[in-house]
Amino acid sequence: MYLKSIKVENYRLLKDVTISFDSSLTLFVGKNNTGKTSIMHVIEFLLSNSTQLAFDDYPLECRQTLYSAIERYWQSESENPITDFKQSVPITKVTMTVDYSDDNMGNVSSFVIDLDENVNHAVIQVSFDISPRIETILEACKKQLDDLTKNEPKAEVRDKYLKSIVRKFFSEFFTMNIVAVNPTNAEDILEKKKSDLQNLFCLKVVRAERNMDESDDTNSNPLGTIMRSLFSTELEEMQADVQQSMLEIQNLVIEANYNLQGRINEHMATIVQNMLPFGYPAADDMQLHANTNIDLERRIKDETVLTYVSKDATETLPSTHNGLGYKNLIKISLELNEYARMLQKDRTKLPLLFLEEPEAHMHPQLQTTFVSYIDGFLTRAVGENIVQIVMTTHSAHVANTVEFNKVRYIRRCANHVECKPMADFPKTGTDIEKAEHLDFLQKYMKLSYCDLYFCDKAILVEGASERLLLPAMIRKCKEAGDFANTDIPLSSQYFTIIEVGGAYSHHFYDFVDYLEIPTLILTDIDFVKGAHNSACSRAEAEKSSNGAINRWCKKVLGLEEKAPVTIEQIIGLTANQHTEGYRHIEFEKEENGFHPRSLEDSILNCNRGIFGISEGKEPDFEKMKYKKTDFALMLLLDEEYKEYQIPSYIKDGLVWLNNQSRRGEL
Secondary structure, eight states: OEEEEEEEEEETTEEEEEEEOOSSEEEEEOSTTSSHHHHHHHHHHHTSSOOSOOGGGSOHHHHHHHHHHHHHHHHOOOSOHHHHHHHHSOOEEEEEEEEOTTSOOGGGGGGOOOOOTTOOEEEEEEEEEEOTTHHHHHHHHHHHHHHHHTTOOOHHHHHHHHHHHHHHHHHHHEEEEEEEEETTEEEEEEEEOHHHHHHHEEEEEEOOOOOOOTTOTTTSOHHHHHHHHHHTSOGGGSOHHHHHHHHHHHHHHHHHHHHHHHHHHHHHHHHHHHTOOSSOSOTTSOOOOOOOOOOHHHHHHHHOOOEEEOTTSSOEEEGGGSOHHHHHHHHHHHHHHHHHHHHHHOOSSEEEEEEESTTTTOOHHHHHHHHHHHHHHHHHHTOTTOOEEEEEOOOHHHHTTSOGGGEEEEEEOSSOEEEEEGGGOOOSSOHHHHHHHHHHHHHHHHHHTOOGGGOSEEEEESSHHHHHHHHHHHHHHHHTTTTTTSSSOGGGSOEEEEEOOTTTGGGGHHHHHHHTOOEEEEOOOOEEETTTTEEOOGGGOOEEOOHHHHHHHHHHTTOOTTOOOOHHHHHTOOTGGGEETTEEEEOOOOBTTBOOSSHHHHHHHHTHHHHTOOTTSOOOGGGGTOOHHHHHHHHHHOGGGTTOOOOHHHHHHHHHHHTSOTTOOO
């Protein structure tokens, strides 16, 4: 039994999005503010005790529609204006699908209303429908608005007051309704209670640890939190390995309370008697007696803290003396222990664990192993394939350790978000070709910690020289005013540079299109001739040895897979043919009467004066006796070369990338 999918309508940026879940682990990735946390929050909200939709969770577009519907209702001359109102106001709705094909129905049985034995999933719909009291509520809003604006004729002031009043009354506009829906007949429904939905899931949320400061009272003593839970738990419900220790602690508390209480009370009674010299109490009065209450159990709960012990166990240091990453890991471990205990207590509920950005404060190596740690821990503590984990991350180290089919890419558009399951990629090719494609991407992204999931834009480059030089070249373009036609220049956007080489960049073509990330491909034209593809100059060139360029040309020119691509076809590509989908390709162009075949030749050609190359001479990097990375570092660090000019093909490509929408909207 597991949560198979949810469809969310009109909740924050989740305007109309369906999210599928893996039965074991689902990882949400994407840029900041794309709605990853909102997906978790909407489920947490539905399972909470709250039944009221918050105004801040109602989408901005829906608010504007609501304001207009209210105004139309007040001004309507229709026979049934409330019907028109209800039909025009968008409602928030969440549809959940729970799969029970493993025959472990648990508490989901109360939502199963179809007797077809071939149906193995339950559908639950939670909607916030227009309140039955809506007419009374709207009249109250109208009266308050009229009172506030009776001396204020300006329309903009009225609009301002209307929005304020709607915010005030908003929680009364909608009523939560929960129904079980027949999967084979959407008209067949059964009303359910909030408690039915809460009893279906055993939800645990481990929030992102944004502040590990010891002064944070809510999280400063995680061990104390666990101790409070242990003291409130019956011994037989505890894990076997802690039962004996807990029993001994409880016995010690009882014994210590009894012995200390008596001795302290005896001394306190003497102190009290000596403090009463005025004749009270008399012999026939009630006598005063001191009784000191010592609650060792409470002190153990509240004062048990984590410390670090030296190797010889003679000295201790507070937990603040250890790194935040390990503190965060300890906190997560303690919370997971508590969650495992909850699950062992009740196996009828669907276990759902939310982990929000668990990588906080962890170093990259720890992030890489975290996912396997969580899975291993839960398998040992609860059982294999029992807990369904939903995790968000901003870490490439975490994202690239998870199998593609478990990743959900969350992409934000102008006023809504989309969820792209990586299980749906690639879209084309045979099964073998798809498997090979995925295998390459998975291995490459893991080895390089590629952060494509989290960038605004991407640049695919040949090698280390381009990777080193491009950030500085982007700054040069900004300073030269090449990015002047955009509010936020490329230099201030989050771009990623991926070193893939000319032989492998084509593997990313369909991938960046699927993710809808504007991507610039900078590659070398690599002139060759003859059957052995010998490197040569432009004058002798017959074709290019660059796989990225050849594959590009075959696609945009409509050539067969095995058809040759001539150098004339490559150089003859039109401006429009340099762009395909979300991708744009650039390679060396002719400048100063010379057509370079590589990045280094292009830089030499554009900066003849700096390198002492005469106009009639053809630059040849191979004869300059530089290593490629040394050459790039020289341009970056040596004052003599800091004013170098950028080759035109790179500048053209960067300007194209700068001008693309960061939302990836074509």
